[in-house]
Amino acid sequence: MKYQYRDREMGERILQKIGDLDLELTLMHVCGTHQDTLIRHGLQGLLADVGVDIRQGPGCPVCVTTPKEIEESLLLAKNGKTILVFGDMLKVPGASSSLSQAKTEGCDVRVVYGVDDGVRIARGIDNDCVFMSIGFETTTPSSAAALKAKTPDNFYVLTCNRLVPPALKAIVQMGEIRLDGLIEPGHVSTIIGSEPYRFISEEYGIPQVIAGFEPLDLLMGVYMLAKQKMKGESKVEIEYTRAVREEGNPKAVEVMDSVFEPTDVKWRGFPVIPDSGQELREEYGSKNARLVFEDILAELEGREFPEPEGCLCGEVLRGIVTSDECPLFGTACTPESPVGPCMVSAEGSCNIVYKYGKMG
């Protein structure tokens, strides 16, 4: 049973069925773990052989965090605050440097696995601690739960949280890429369920399947999308039924919504996307690093933070180029010496493609 979702015979059968439909499809997923499964198991290439091209969209919370947000954390670090951050964020270059660089220069930057680690660190020291709260709907409820459960007075949050459905809407509206279907992220969907995606199928006629992360999950997800396409349907289906319910996790959503509220925010590679960010509600203002440390952060206001020169992370995040099409890929930009975030994060498309040495 353990490896049932990696059964080769079943995988070949699904690929055959997709091939039998004789369609040319361009699909997008928005999840680093999906990208890992696609590349690690060679599915990208196998699917290309049956006419399916899959792009990773803006599905990497670290990658879509903007240089400005990184600069905010750097400025707070340089002003003596302890920065608590997920390990994936450390080496991502901002406009001036990275948190990893700041750490080597003596700033107090500490890696945490989750928000509760950060709270524990804050309890143990007197210094002001700022948790860089990065993540989609999968992660934001944990930040919310920690804040609701009480945090020490020296614990603050720099919110970089984002919502997936508004970004999908932005991708569709930008129209840069033909999309025959969307593979929706399984773990985001454990929280939000299927309803928040429905408007994309109804208003834009795009089939969607919420898929799990094993090879057969993804192949089946693609087949379900191909079948919708063939039948001329567009709806949201759930392949990952063992973890995703239509209603999601209402308890987690309630906690998240009681602490955070949607706000307009820029994503790396995108313009400002309406209601796609998550900011702390007014009653949590005393925890909001942007309000509490407004004076320190004021110097960033009005400044422009350009993308690194030659970096195509924005295009990769919009699905219009693949990682290996970027001229910097594997030459000027490697995991050891990254130019853009997609090469840094273990969920970034470039990092994953570099790691496995192939696109499919």
Added chain:
Amino acid sequence: MSLILFGLMCLAVPAKVVRIKGDVAEVDFGGVVKEANVSLVDTKVGEYVIIHAGYAIQTLDKKEAEETLEMFREILGDSHA
């Protein structure tokens, strides 16, 4: 296991609930037992949950898990319907 400890952002891993004490539970990742916050789910000892960044974000449906391949076969058999 190393993946769990490195803290990838959206990675989430199934684990079995061993003991619950308030909002915190001991959860078993196939032999390695760690603490996780279970305040976002309704769960009980013996159930499987998905852990992300130290929090259980959803319970796993054992019946659905066992029947997934059966569902796949049905969908495949249905392809020319």
